Amino acid sequence: MSKTSGEHSLLVLENYIGGKFVSCRSYIDSYDPSTGEVYCKVPDSGKEEVDAAVAAAEEAFPEWSARSPEQRAKILHKLADLIEANLEEFAQAESKDQGKTITAARTVDIPRAAYNFRFFSTSMLHHTTDCSPMDHMGCLNYTVRCPVGVAGLISPWNLPLYLLTWKIAPAIAAGNTVVAKPSEMTSVTAWMLCKLIQQAGVPPGVVNIVFGSGPRAGDALVSHPEVPLISFTGSTATAQRITERSAPYCKKLSLELGGKNPAIIFADADLDQCIETTVRSSFLNQGEICLCTSRIYVERSIYSEFLERFVAAAKKWKTGVPSDPSSKNGALISKEHLEKVRSYIALAKSEGGIIHCGEGLDQLDLPERNKSGYFMPTTVITGISDSSRVMQEEIFGPVTCISPFDTEDEAVARGNGVRYGLSATVWSKDVGKVHRVAQRLQAGLVWTNCWLVRDLNLPFGGMKNSGVGREGGKDSYHFFTEVKSITIKH
Ligand SMILES: NC(=O)C1=CN([C@@H]2O[C@H](COP(=O)(O)OP(=O)(O)OC[C@H]3O[C@@H](n4cnc5c(N)ncnc54)[C@H](O)[C@@H]3O)[C@@H](O)[C@H]2O)C=CC1
Numbered sequence: 001m002s003k004t005s006g007e008h009s010l011l012v013l014e015n016y017i018g019g020k021f022v023s024c025r026s027y028i029d030s031y032d033p034s035t036g037e038v039y040c041k042v043p044d045s046g047k048e049e050v051d052a053a054v055a056a057a058e059e060a061f062p063e064w065s066a067r068s069p070e071q072r073a074k075i076l077h078k079l080a081d082l083i084e085a086n087l088e089e090f091a092q093a094e095s096k097d098q099g100k101t102i103t104a105a106r107t108v109d110i111p112r113a114a115y116n117f118r119f120f121s122t123s124m125l126h127h128t129t130d131c132s133p134m135d136h137m138g139c140l141n142y143t144v145r146c147p148v149g150v151a152g153l154i155s156p157w158n159l160p161l162y163l164l165t166w167k168i169a170p171a172i173a174a175g176n177t178v179v180a181k182p183s184e185m186t187s188v189t190a191w192m193l194c195k196l197i198q199q200a201g202v203p204p205g206v207v208n209i210v211f212g213s214g215p216r217a218g219d220a221l222v223s224h225p226e227v228p229l230i231s232f233t234g235s236t237a238t239a240q241r242i243t244e245r246s247a248p249y250c251k252k253l254s255l256e257l258g259g260k261n262p263a264i265i266f267a268d269a270d271l272d273q274c275i276e277t278t279v280r281s282s283f284l285n286q287g288e289i290c291l292c293t294s295r296i297y298v299e300r301s302i303y304s305e306f307l308e309r310f311v312a313a314a315k316k317w318k319t320g321v322p323s324d325p326s327s328k329n330g331a332l333i334s335k336e337h338l339e340k341v342r343s344y345i346a347l348a349k350s351e352g353g354i355i356h357c358g359e360g361l362d363q364l365d366l367p368e369r370n371k372s373g374y375f376m377p378t379t380v381i382t383g384i385s386d387s388s389r390v391m392q393e394e395i396f397g398p399v400t401c402i403s404p405f406d407t408e409d410e411a412v413a414r415g416n417g418v419r420y421g422l423s424a425t426v427w428s429k430d431v432g433k434v435h436r437v438a439q440r441l442q443a444g445l446v447w448t449n450c451w452l453v454r455d456l457n458l459p460f461g462g463m464k465n466s467g468v469g470r471e472g473g474k475d476s477y478h479f480f481t482e483v484k485s486i487t488i489k490h
């Protein structure tokens with residue numbers, strides 16, 4: 001495994017295929033978002049590398065799928081132990097590669113990656129299947145669930161190891177083998193994971209990681225005839241492309257996509273708790289989480305008070321160098337993404353929107369070497385029409401819009417008035433009201449009086465353009481297995 005290129009002292013990653021680290025013919029530059037400097041070379045894999053990885057996964061499948069869930073779980077628990085034993089090294093790497101704060105990487109991303117392996121390997125021990133006696137026909141029917149084969153897993157850059165392992169763990173715990181392609185912008189922790197996969201005793205070929213761009217490596221995986229299943233997290237546009245490319249093979253797809261998530265805040269909400277949580281839900285991880293709140297609808301009678309207190313709290317949400325433990329936000333993923341996020345602020349201004357906080361890098365007190373980093377302060381906008389692109393499109397940055405409403409029906413209609421349907425939050429002390437509104441909201445996940453309270457058993461996924469399918473707990477088990485109905489005449 002090579003670690004640095006002598007000439008430039010850059011970190012050089014290698015693909016992990018059939019239990020071996022393999023170099024590639026060409027490489028993609030990967031940047032440190034906090035400085036804007038290239039610091040890593042990521043394999044620019046294509047069809048050849050993906051074909052080799054799929055062949056290795058196919059070869060490993062019969063033996064791995066024949067093992068018992070307990071045998072697989074034992075290895076996956078060891079892998080979780082190894083991630084935990086190397087937590088600090090992984091957290092430092094994730095923070096440098098993604099731009100997120102070291103605190104987020106230490107307390108959220110890496111612990112969750114380890115937990116994904118523990119949770120899914122354990123939960124696989126508890127699933128049962130169905131039985132229909134059919135005695136009147138002299139038959140017994142029962143169902144079994146079989147692993148699908150080689151699973152293709154494509155993950156994004158916002159929660160790199162967290163979302164990659166959310167896919168790898170249930171897939172292999174259920175007996176599949178996998179070819180995974182992490183985002184080319186955040187590949188380092190996936191590469192580090194490969195070493196631990198070896199150490200934990202995961203047999204060669206069970207997990208193969210091929211690094212590279214979406215249009216080359218990703219497309220080769222999606223259109224590979226021997227990969228019957230694709231789990232993807234990322235943008236709606238890429239999901240549409242994946243759907244088209246996989247259609248000739250009738251692949252099983254799970255697509256977890258973007259959001260334009262509303263918070264609906266009624267006058268009787270506990271404002272202290274609501275403001276603290278809604279600031280977090282708007283800005284956590286630089287707003288680069290598909291579940292982040294980006295449209296806040298507030299009942300008119302408390303609108304002024306809410307806005308004043310929210311803006312004051314947003315200003316305190318410190319954007320700074322990722323390694324500084326006092327930073328709440330680090331840098332955005334890339335220069336292009338920073339420009340995209342900024343373009344929405346410019347659009348809001350051109351449409352008469354009021355920017356209450358968040359303009360200008362000069363607000364941030366950054367050391368000289370971080371001045372070329374992709375930092376963006378927390379931004380609060382009001383005075384924008386619901387029909388504006390600012391209110392309709394996923395910005396995926398630390399930007400949130402606030403608007404007043406008058407009635408429950410209006411709040412629901414406006415909450416539902418976008419093409420996305422991933423998550424929503426509802427704030428009120430009236431249980432009847434939160435239940436009513438939660439039922440009417442078109443969103444795969446609704447949190448009331450809280451946000452991002454997670455149990456990995458719960459179904460996770462979106463409606464409308466936010467996705468197809470659900471993962472988590474038994475939904476992951478169902479997705480990563482095929483059901484077979486067996487009838488025995490007796
Ligand atoms: N979790 C989420 O909901 C995410 C949402 N996004 C949204 O998407 C926007 C664009 O970000 P991108 O990085 O361009 O997201 P993307 O959807 O293009 O990238 C996600 C993954 O898909 C892969 N990919 C790209 N094109 C592919 C193709 N043709 N076939 C197979 N795989 C492909 C990428 O290499 C990456 O691993 C963001 O600004 C954000 O709004 C992005 C990342 C995560």
Ligand SMILES: N/C(=C\C=C\C(=O)O)C(=O)O
Pocket residue numbers: 156158159163233234256288289290291454460
């Ligand atoms: N899928 C995403 C977040 C998942 C969070 C969770 O499982 O707790 C995303 O941001 O794309």
